[in-house]
Amino acid sequence: SDLRVTDTYFxxxxxxxxxxxxxxxxxxxxxxxxxGLHVAPDGKIxxxxxxxxxxxxxxxxxxxxxxxAAQ
Numbered sequence: 001s002d003l004r005v006t007d008t009y010f011x012x013x014x015x016x017x018x019x020x021x022x023x024x025x026x027x028x029x030x031x032x033x034x035x036g037l038h039v040a041p042d043g044k045i046x047x048x049x050x051x052x053x054x055x056x057x058x059x060x061x062x063x064x065x066x067x068x069a070a071q
Contacts, residue, residue: 015041023052
């Protein structure tokens with residue numbers, strides 16, 4: 001349920017609308033955990049794919065950064 005739309009755009013060459021969603025944990029983005037949704041002009045899903053992490057809450061070991069912003 002902790003998701004954020006990161007990008008939405010329309011491709012003129014094929015008429016698809018692309019929506020990219022980032023998986024997060026307590027507002028912290030999960031690296032490479034993206035969902036791509038590609039919608040045709042008629043509203044049908046042309047293609048979807050994701051790299052979400054299943055069971056994320058059980059896999060998180062900390063929410064404290066390992067390095068500082070300067071590092």
